[in-house]
Amino acid sequence: MSSGQKKRNFQIEAFKHKVVVDPKYAEKTWKILEHAIHEIYNHNASGLSFEELYRNAYNMVLHKFGEKLYSGLVSTMTFHLQTMSKCIEDAHGGSFLEELNIKWSDHNKALQMIRDILMYMDRTFIPSTHKTPVHELGLNLWRDNRADEKHNQNANGFGTFVYQEDFEKPFLEVSADFYRAESQEFIECSDCGDYLKKAERRLNEEIERVSQYLDAKKVKQR
Amino acid sequence: MKKEDTVKLISAEGFEFVIDKKAAMVSQTIRNMLTSPGSFAETEHGEVTFPEISTTILEKICQYFYWSLQYASCNVELLGLADCQHEH
Numbered sequence: 001m002s003s004g005q006k007k008r009n010f011q012i013e014a015f016k017h018k019v020v021v022d023p024k025y026a027e028k029t030w031k032i033l034e035h036a037i038h039e040i041y042n043h044n045a046s047g048l049s050f051e052e053l054y055r056n057a058y059n060m061v062l063h064k065f066g067e068k069l070y071s072g073l074v075s076t077m078t079f080h081l082q083t084m085s086k087c088i089e090d091a092h093g094g095s096f097l098e099e100l101n102i103k104w105s106d107h108n109k110a111l112q113m114i115r116d117i118l119m120y121m122d123r124t125f126i127p128s129t130h131k132t133p134v135h136e137l138g139l140n141l142w143r144d145n146r147a148d149e150k151h152n153q154n155a156n157g158f159g160t161f162v163y164q165e166d167f168e169k170p171f172l173e174v175s176a177d178f179y180r181a182e183s184q185e186f187i188e189c190s191d192c193g194d195y196l197k198k199a200e201r202r203l204n205e206e207i208e209r210v211s212q213y214l215d216a217k218k219v220k221q222r
Numbered sequence: 223m224k225k226e227d228t229v230k231l232i233s234a235e236g237f238e239f240v241i242d243k244k245a246a247m248v249s250q251t252i253r254n255m256l257t258s259p260g261s262f263a264e265t266e267h268g269e270v271t272f273p274e275i276s277t278t279i280l281e282k283i284c285q286y287f288y289w290s291l292q293y294a295s296c297n298v299e300l301l302g303l304a305d306c307q308h309e310h
Contacts, residue, residue, distance in 0.1 A: 049263045
C-alpha cells in the first residue's frame with residue numbers, strides 16, 4: 001500500500017466545505033461571528049441566521065481555529081460587559097437596581113444565544129483543552145465585572161439601606177415570632193432544666209447562624 | 223398538520239421539506255435553534271435554510287427524524303438489538 005506517499009485528507013462531513021486555502025479564512029470567519037455577538041448584545045439578532053453562525057463556528061473549530069474563536073469570545077464579551085457596567089454606574093438610587101436587573105437578564109439572554117451558536121465548540125474544543133464552557137465563562141466574566149471597585153461604591157451605599165428596610169426588619173420580626181411560639185411550646189412540655197438546655201442550644205445555634213450570614217454589627221444586636 | 227407545529231427545512235438546491243416540529247427537534251442543534259431565547263431569523267419565519275446540505279442528504283435526514291421518533295420509546299429487546307447494546 002502506498003499510503004505513505006499520498007497526503008490523506010479525511011473529511012467527515014458529507015457535503016462540500018470551504019477548503020482552507022485562504023490564509024485569512026480564520027480572520028474573516030471570526031469577523032462574522034464577532035459582528036454577530038455585537039448584534040446579539042444590541043438586541044438586534046433577528047437579522048442573523050442561526051444556521052450561518054453555527055456553521056461558521058463549526059468550521060472554525062473543525063479547521064483548528066478553536067483557540068482564536070475562544071479568545072475572541074472572551075475579549076468581545078468582556079468589552080460588552082464593561083459597556084454595560086458603565087450604564088449601571090450611571091444610574092443612581094432606585095433605578096440602579098432596576099438597571100442592574102435589566103442588564104443581568106440581557107446578559108443572560110445574550111449568553112444563552114451565544115452558547116447555542118457556539119455549541120459545537122462547547123462540545124468538542126472545550127473538553128479537550130479543559131477551558132471553561134461558554135455559559136460558565138459568561139457568568140464568571142459577569143462576576144469579575146461586579147467585583148470592580150467603582151461599582152461597589154455605588155452598590156454599598158444603596159445596598160445597606162435596602163438591606164435594613166426590606167430584609168432585616170421583616171426577618172427579625174419573623175424570627176422573633178418563631179422563637180416566641182417555640183418557647184411557649186417548650187415551657188408547656190418541658191421542665192425547668194430541660195427548658196434551659198433547649199433555650200441555650202437555640203441561642204448558640206442563632207449566634208453561629210447569624211455570624212455566618214448577617215451584617216457584623218447586627219450580630220451584637222441579636 | 224397545523225402551521226404552528228411545522229417547520230420548513232430548505233436544502234442547498236432550494237427544495238423545501240415541511241416537517242413536524244417534533245421531528246425536527248430530534249436534532250439538538252435544530253432544537254436549540256428553535257428554542258433559543260433570542261429571535262434569530264429562523265425562528266421568525268419558521269424556516270431553516272441549509273446552504274451546504276444537498277437535497278438527497280436532507281431528505282434522508284428528515285426520514286431519520288421520523289424513524290427516530292417512531293422507535294424512540296420502543297423496547298430495545300423487541301427489536302432484537304439487546305445484544306448489540308451490551309457490546310457497547
